[in-house]
Amino acid sequence: MKMLTASALVLTLFATPALAGESLCNWHDQERVLASLAGDFAGDLSVQIEAETVSTTKAFEGDRATLTAEGVLSDAFLGDLVRDPIALTLGAPLYDVDAVDDLLWTAETEWIADAVSMTPCGPEALPQLSGAFVGGEGLEGRVTLIPYFTDKIVMIFEIDYSGEWGLSEITGTALMEPAPKD
Numbered sequence: 001m002k003m004l005t006a007s008a009l010v011l012t013l014f015a016t017p018a019l020a021g022e023s024l025c026n027w028h029d030q031e032r033v034l035a036s037l038a039g040d041f042a043g044d045l046s047v048q049i050e051a052e053t054v055s056t057t058k059a060f061e062g063d064r065a066t067l068t069a070e071g072v073l074s075d076a077f078l079g080d081l082v083r084d085p086i087a088l089t090l091g092a093p094l095y096d097v098d099a100v101d102d103l104l105w106t107a108e109t110e111w112i113a114d115a116v117s118m119t120p121c122g123p124e125a126l127p128q129l130s131g132a133f134v135g136g137e138g139l140e141g142r143v144t145l146i147p148y149f150t151d152k153i154v155m156i157f158e159i160d161y162s163g164e165w166g167l168s169e170i171t172g173t174a175l176m177e178p179a180p181k182d
Contacts, residue, residue, distance in 0.1 A: 021151030025121035030071070030090035033127045036150050038069040041176035043155070045077055046107040051168040057108050063174055065155070067145070071129065077172070078143060078157065082135035086143055090127050094144055095156065097122040103156055107173040115175050116148035123154075138162040141170070151178055 027033050045063040049056050065075040067088075074085040095103070100123050104110050119126070123146050130144040141159030148154060152175060159170040 021149030023119055023149055024127055024147045025119065025125050027127050033090055034069050034071050037067055037147055037153065039067065040179040041065045041067065041153060042179040043174040043176040045172055045174040046109045047170060047172045048107045049168055049170050052166045064179060065176055073131065073143065081139060082133045086131040086133050088129040088131040088145065090129055093124045093128045094130055095128065095146065096124045103171060104173055106171050109173045112154060112173060112175045116152050116154060119148045
C-alpha cells in the first residue's frame with residue numbers, strides 16, 4: 001500500500017506543471033517588487049473597443065514591454081498611443097478577482113485566468129503596479145500590471161478616447177512573460 005501511495009505521489013509531482021517564477025502574494029514593498037520584475041517582457045495582447053458605432057476585439061501578437069527597477073514601463077502597443085514611458089507605482093489594489101475576470105472576458109482572453117490559476121492568492125493580495133497616462137488630445141487611461149508570478153504578469157489597460165466620433169472605451173489585456181533572448 002505504501003508503494004502505491006509513493007508511486008501516486010511521484011506521478012502527481014511529474015504531472016503538475018512546474019512553475020519557474022516565484023509567487024508575489026502579499027508582497028507590499030515597491031522596491032522589492034520592481035527589483036524582482038525589472039526586465040523585458042513579451043506577450044500577445046487583446047484589445048476590445050466599444051464606441052457608439054463600433055464594437056470589436058482585436059488580437060495583437062508579440063507585444064513587447066520593458067519595466068525598469070525604477071517603475072518605468074515602456075510598452076510597444078501603448079507607445080503608439082502614448083509617446084512617453086509610463087511611471088508605475090505600487091498602491092492599493094484596483095482590481096479584485098471578479099474585476100480581473102470581467103476584463104479578461106471583455107477582451108476575450110479568459111485563457112489568461114487558467115495560465116495564472118496556480119497562484120496561491122487572488123489579485124487583491126498581489127502587488128498592483130499602476131500608472132495613469134495621457135496621449136494626445138482626448139486620450140487618457142491607466143495601465144496596471146498584476147504580477148501573479150515573477151514570470152507571469154497580467155497587464156490591463158483601460159483607455160477613454162474621445163473625439164468627433166464620440167467616446168471610445170478601449171480595454172486591453174495581456175499575459176506578459178520574460179521576453180526570449182535574441
